[in-house]
Amino acid sequence: MTDATAQSAERGSLVRYRVQNGIALLTLNDPPANTYTYEMMQELDRSILDARMDDSVHVIVITGHGDKFFSAGANIRMLAEVTPSFKYFFCLHANETLSRLEQTPKLVIAALNGHTVGGGLEIAMAADIRIARKGAGKLGLPEVSLGVLPGTGGTQRLARLIGKSRAIELMTTGELFDFEKGLELGIINHIFEAENNEKFMEQVMAYAQQFTPPNKAARAVGRIKRSVQSGAEIPFEYALALERELQQQLFMSEDAKEGLTAYVEKRKPQFKGQ
Template sequence: MTTTTERERTLVNYSVSDGVAIIELTNPPANTYSYEMMRQLDEAILQARFDESVHVLVLRGAGERFFCAGADISMLNSVSPTYKYYFCLHANETLLRLEQTPKLVIAALNGHTVGGGLEIALACDIRIARRNAGKIGLPEVSLGVLPGTGGTQRLARALPKNKAIELMTEGKLISFEEAQELGLVNYIYESENYWEQVIAYAKRFCPPNSASRTVGRIKRAVQSGAEVALAEGLALERELQQLCFQSEDAKEGLAAYIEKRQEKHFTGR
């Protein structure tokens, strides 16, 4: 249960730099989350959504050892089953909001990414790990519970079902390199200048380098379209394409192609 002291703590740091919203989970030593942290994460996601100067979101964990080790087990052990249910429900709603936000979301896996930490990362669009920085997996079965913040659903959508079941029922923790081979991790960056490399990658999707709203609409088409029948997915794609056609960035991109210009100046509008 959330205490007065916890309500007063900052558990999620939020800042914006050059079009990138940086959301940092901060609860040492393992950046475990409580209901209050999820409330603050939810607020940060909404703040980034409504901020027109934000084009990309980057999530990371404070420190170098953990991205996030999941839910605070001591908290879960002390609260009622009803509280646990609503805690999981709100966490699910928060990660759905993150997943459905029409802006690219990058998870910077700077350390161990296990349990609910991986469930948060699975709700992001791109996952970039730091080499030799930790393990990744959903070991909840060892506690007698299942991955209850979207893990059973998102992992089974990210991997073949048999592989997802294997990882969850065996509670396997694997290296970032193994995760990349499975497709769970997009990139692995060297530890030296890791964060600078992540931010440089994120800025590739910000104006003037990229048509950021189009990037967000591609994400929306994939995330929402994957959950409906093909005909409905195609209808969503057409509507989003029409919004792109009406944008200043589409005019700029098409004109640059016709004029054989390599340089494009996108505005995110």
């Protein structure tokens, strides 16, 4: 496993993967639009699992290569050439991959460096926090213009984010809108101003760093995420039971002991992510 303070060698062709200072950076890499194929989704799936299993990784950041697109979604040329059966299993695997991302008990931040449309927005909505670069692109789920629906969780996640009525309107009109409207709707958490993509990613990584040790108890951050993401989809009493179980896990952690001790001793806690 990589050391939390070190940078790993970058690997991957369609999804570049590297770890630096406790943050796993996953970059969708198929220019110009970073559209995804089954091959890219397999690499994304593998990268999510790698980040999940690496104890030195506390936060996951997903972005797109270049400064034009986060992702324009599924590769339309690929979809036009494969069989209906392949399309079905392609969507099923994409659903499984994004659910794995959503359920991993580590904070996931989507850094929207450019246009984030169709399946690209579906990937971003599976993250916990979405940060966009000001003026860098548009958002939207325009699949209706192709005679299909947003089939990688888009209809469900958008409705959960902004409510059924507004979600239906956005998807049936196929509207593309700027990041400011996305912020107003609650799809985007923050918009950062940056002169270029390199500066934007520096800001995003600095933002992500606050959730890593020694700044935060990363296990607590991850289990807050898990309690919300999983608990919101099950009956309330079961969600409370999940919350209690996750809390019990944290009570047994070294960071909880450190946090409680530091409070009593009136000092700043030094968390280790353990």
